[in-house]
Structures are given as C-alpha cells and as structure tokens.
Amino acid sequence: MKIAIDAMGGDNAPVAVVMGSIQARDEYNLNIILSGREIEIKKILEKNTSNFNNIEIINAEEVISNDDKPVLAIRRKKDSSLVKALNAVKNKEADAIVSAGSTGALLSGGTLLIGRIQGIERPAIGAVIPTMKGGFTLLIDSGANVDSKPEFLYDFAIMGDIYLKKVMNIKNPKIALANIGTEKAKGDKLTVETYEMLENSKLDINFIGNIEARDILQGKTDIIVCDGFVGNMLLKTMEGTVLELMKGLKTALMSTTRSKIGGILIKPALSDFKSKFDYSEHGGAPLLGVKAPVIKAHGSSDAKAIKNAIRQAKICCESNVSGLIEESIMRR
C-alpha cells in the first residue's frame, strides 16, 4: 500500500511531516510518497534515517498556503506539493493522501482531482471533537458544504457511520442531529426534514435524535450531523472558547503571588486536563465521499500526529471505506 503525503502542508512542515512519514513507514510497514521540494525533503530524510526503502519523492516546487483561494490554487498551482500528491492518487500511483495544509484546498482538490463517489453529491469533512469522557465525537460536516439539503445531511450520517465502524472500531455508533432543541419538530426546515429521513432510514444506522449544542462535549453521541456552515460555527466556537478560557485562566493565575504559587502546584494536574483536548490523539479529519481516502491532519500537527493520520489513511484503505460508502449509498 502506498500513501501520498503533502510534505509541505502544515505549520511544522516539512520537518514534522517527513519525520512522521518515516515513523509511519517503520511502524505500519507502508510505502510512502513524499510530495514537495526534493532538496529539502532529502535533507530531512538523511538527518533522520539511514534507510530510504519504501520512500519515494515527487518533486514539487510550489506550496499552497491557507491564504490561497482553494479552487484557484488547485487549478493554477500544478507544481504544488498538494496537487502533485492528489494526482498521484488520481493516477493510482498512491492509494490515499494525507495533508496538514489548507483544508479548503484539500477539499477542493480531493473533489476535483480524485472525484466524488458515485451517488454522493457533496463530500464532507468529519472533524474529531474530544469529549470530556475521554473519547471523541465525529462532527460531520464541519465546513465543506453550505446551503445543504436534507439528502446531503443524510449522506453525511451514512458516511460518518461507516467511517466510525470501520476505521475507529466503534460498534453501532450513535448518530445525532445538531439542533436547537431535542424534540422532533424543533429546528429549521433542513433539520426537521433530515430528522424524518434518518428516522425512516432502511440502512442499519443508530439514529438517536437531536442533540443540543450545549451537550456536545459530554460525549452523548458518536456522530453529530449538521450543515457545514453550522458545523464550522460549532467547531470554531468551541476552539475559541477553550482558547480564551485558557488564556484568561493563565492571566488569572499570574495576578497575585498567592495565585502564582497555586499555579505552580496545579501545573501537573492542569496539563493532564489539557491533554484531554489533544486532537492529535484521535488522528486527522477524513474527507468522506471521494473515491480514495483523504485525511486532513491538524495544521499544527507534530510528527506523531502525522504518523497517526497516515495510520488512519491506511485503515481507510484496508477496510475499503470508499467502496463501502458507495455500496451503502446505492442501497439508501
């Protein structure tokens, strides 16, 4: 199995990406294709391993950044690490792709170059939200699609279900619809109609009804289904709130001598607590609904997070997630 890696994507690229790729090759016995500036990549390889087996490099001189317009960048930056990695998958030289770069570009590129699974109108991104219980919830769609129709949300649920069963090993995952109340009749037109579809699904899914936004972190459900506009709002609101609270807490702890001493004493407990929010533990976010596995690793990924994302891509291939999605969509 060959996994294509966008070696230039992410805050810590290319060093962390190349190092994570070496680790993944060694631990999971994989073939790796590193797409990016060959000279830079080679230097990092030479520094970190004496074994160059099962690692190929595709030279790509350009890099797509978060400031690039996604669709435009995919069309114009033909010599970018991302486009070349995507083309490797398109041309069957690789089985899957991992990138820690621009989410928008990976989404556009995945859809334009690798292509949608037959029957799927809108591929979606499933973000992994750590919960207070220690597990996680998959939020799908977390930002790929706006102005969704009920049919799209229904497909998001099916895709999330297969992903959790096959890749994350969760039996009979609970699926909930993000809503402003728990009653069936609550919400906007989109949510009410999606509820109806999920409730009456012929497929073997475990739909548990609506979930309110204030309960998301409690881990009451395995999958949260919503439109990408709403999902992105949820995700960013959570991120922003955690960030601001932690900043505020830090300032509070520095405010008096007493609180400073207290701050030193609680440091180990606090860092245990913070590790609960460690996204990298649960790997990257899958782009579901395209013909081959596409994994978006967190922008701030270190080598370990990259390694985990590659592992995810591998399991997606082995368990034939894309094929199973196509099959389910035909029966829906």
Added chain:
Amino acid sequence: MKIAIDAMGGDNAPVAVVMGSIQARDEYNLNIILSGREIEIKKILEKNTSNFNNIEIINAEEVISNDDKPVLAIRRKKDSSLVKALNAVKNKEADAIVSAGSTGALLSGGTLLIGRIQGIERPAIGAVIPTMKGGFTLLIDSGANVDSKPEFLYDFAIMGDIYLKKVMNIKNPKIALANIGTEKAKGDKLTVETYEMLENSKLDINFIGNIEARDILQGKTDIIVCDGFVGNMLLKTMEGTVLELMKGLKTALMSTTRSKIGGILIKPALSDFKSKFDYSEHGGAPLLGVKAPVIKAHGSSDAKAIKNAIRQAKICCESNVSGLIEESIMRR
C-alpha cells in the same frame, strides 16, 4: 412608568423576582405590577418591605414552565403569571414586561399579545455575551427565528444598533455578521446576501464585515448578526464549553494533594476570573421588534439580576426604543 413583572418565572421565583422588584422600585422610582400567586407574593413582600407603595399585584394562579409548548401555553394558560403580565402591557396598564421564565413562551406571548412593530416581520432576541475584555457583545438573533431571510437579518442589525445606542449607551456600535470566514464572498446564501444589504444600507450603521466564530469572545464587535438557529447554536456551544471546562478543571484540581493545595491558593483569582462571565452584570436579553419593551432575564436570575433587567426595561421605555425601531424600519 409601570413595569409588569412575571413574578413566577425563573429558577428562583417568586422570592428573587419579588425582592428584585422591590429594589428596582426603590432605586429607580418605578411602579411595579407583580403578576402571580397573590398569597405567595404578599408573603414575600411583607417579609421584605414595610412600604407597599407603587406595587400592584395581579393574581394569576397558573405558571408556564419550560416544558410547556410556548404557543399552546400562551393560548391556553390564560390565568398564568406570564399571560396576565403580557396582557397588562397589551391593555396599556403597563409600559414594559420583564420575565425570567420560559424564553419561548415570552417570545410567543410578546409577539402574539403585544404585537409586532409595523414593518418588522420577525422580532428577535438579543443575547448578551460577556467578552474577555470585560465588555459584552449582543448576539441577535439568539434563537427566536429559524429559516431567516436576508431582510430579517438586516432588521436584526438595525434593532440591535438602536438598542445598544439608546439602552447600553454605546456610540456607533460595530456590527458584524457571523460567518465561516472573513471574506465578503464566504458563507451560505443567507450570509452573502445579508452582507450585501448591510454594506449598502442607507441608515447610519457601522457594519464591519464578517466575524468568525472563534473570535466571538474577543470583543471585536458590539453586535453579531445571525439567523436564530445559528445564534442559538453559538450561544449554547459557548455555554456548554465553559460549563464542561469548569467542571473538568474542578475535577483536575481535586485529583492530587498537591493540586488540592494549589486549588485553595488560586481560589480568589479563579473567582475573579469567573465573574467575567457573569451574565447578570449586563442585564437580560431584549426581545426586539415588538410594540413595547420585553426583557428576558436569565433563568437563574437572583434579585440583583432581576433589578438590572427592570432597569433595562425602564431605559427602553424612556428612550422609546420601540418607536425608534419603527421609525428606522420605515426609512430602511
């Protein structure tokens, strides 16, 4: 000026509500109408004041709870404290109403009984979000309307603008649109079209563009405009995240002897920090777009929060917020 109070609404009703009403009467020189169970209210009054001037009681035997269906409850529970207080406003016996009870019922009742301002299709609720800077942001709509049209969101912006200028004394309030990106073309159809309307408004408003969800708590804007489905999601996500983080932090602090001692030392700094999130400081949430001031006090309001909400209702009356909204809407 007479303010009608739903004496039975809220977690701490009727005691906190009646006590807050007495304080408001004394501090702001107001006439208060308390709607609720007369015997209970009289007992609390007798215990807390020797002066019964400027306090009337409307006896109402029923109470509308959060479990009641809003529209149904307004139609059927004619003898409820909320309906009787609303009717007092409708019949011009009172100038405004304050309730800490069911938001949905107050919204339905405000719209059905007091009535919409001419030209306003959808009244909206403006929730007050404390920001890390110490101020607050008005989130409108925070849950009254789903499936909004751009025209509704545009009106939310105008109403929020007048409210902040007149009641909260903010000069030239910044208005931002909640969106998944800052660029003009970002977002769903609703947001893109609303952006266009706000940008081209003839009215004297200070539209600053889009704001991303992760920046909400930073206090970059005075008003955040969005559909009620999205607004409710944002609000509940923030509440849920703060709640879960604080719970998690508490557990972490109790985990070892060392962290317990640290926890005792940081207690004063932590409680200063927590007070930043004190909703009651900024009063209740206004229902804007109805013919008379309607203020929703937080469900967990204590006497002070009720007093502040009554003060808000008073300023709304004095500054003729409803009249100014009608005037702006005619010129929009």
